[in-house]
Amino acid sequence: MKIALLGYGKMGQVIERIALERGHEIVLKKDENNTFDGLSNADVAIDFSVPTAAVSNISNCFQANVPVISGTTGWLENYDEVAALCHEKKGAFISSSNFSLGVNIFFEVNEYLAKIMSKFDSYNVSMEEIHHTQKLDAPSGTAISLAKGIIENSSYNNWTLEKPEADQTSDSELAKQIHIEAKRIGTIPGTHTVTYNSSVDAIEIKHTAHNREGFALGAVIAAEWIVGKQGIFTMKDVLELK
Missing domain, CATH: 3.40.50.720 (NAD(P)-binding Rossmann-like Domain)
Incomplete structure (x- = not known):
């Protein structure tokens, strides 16, 4: 070819x-x-x-x-x-x-989990992505794709880099958005974590790239x-x- x-x-x-x-x-x-x-x-x-x-x-x-x-x-x-x-x-x-083959499998797992978690209002979803310091855009395209996968399968309507305040009510506009924390550290190729957190426990899925x-x-x-x-x-x- x-x-x-x-x-x-x-x-x-x-x-x-x-x-x-x-x-x-x-x-x-x-x-x-x-x-x-x-x-x-x-x-x-x-x-x-x-x-x-x-x-x-x-x-x-x-x-x-x-x-x-x-x-x-x-x-x-x-x-x-x-x-x-x-x-x-x-x-x-x-x-x-x-x-990445692994990331695309991760996309599928993310969407499936979002469908399940949409039934449980006690959990709030957030995301973290970590990349090398040469990557200037934030959040990553992969993080945005993950967020879209959640939005399409839940009541969340957008993503934001703004972190919600602790005293925000569950029906506030910001609470309907997925908080993405974007970090730029060293030479990390790419790590993406999706967390569903409640007052009693947390569920987390994670993909870590070892290289390009x-x-x-x-x-x-x-x-x-x-x-x-x-x-x-x-x-x-x-x-x-x-």
Whole structure:
């Protein structure tokens, strides 16, 4: 399989190594200063760039009839126009905040637990995410995805970085929001914890990434899966979690 790498930072370099180990060929390595020369030779593109480049990268893939896997976050205000272009060009597309196989299993566990806990008003949910100090956005895209999974399966209606005060009543607007505590520490690749706390006990689920390889491997597996397909998919399709 011939792969175009759109974005050649730390993640792009790990993706390159794993792709080569799995017998694939890299036909384009694009950073902000490169052109799209070679894109038309690719069977699939993997985009781990920056928010300001993502829409252009993905759009060029659709124009070249190249399916694209995007792990770039921070551009989703333009998602509808990108999706419309994908359908117009009969392209293939997967966008995810996290391609790690373990994280996507964790997403499923999170949604299932949220459905169960929605029946018990005595528990309040909160989240914590920890990443390396070079990650400037907060909360992480993965934390936002986890929050959305809870919101879709409970009475919570939003997430917030603002911590609720101890004397807030259960029916206050802030109490209907999921508090996310975002920490930036050392070189931690990514740790996400969801906690349901009550006056008598707490229930906690947690995912800890040991390195970047899980994210890269998942992106390559998604790229292998999407070749020859048409439409917009998710990692649930790739991992047959639906």
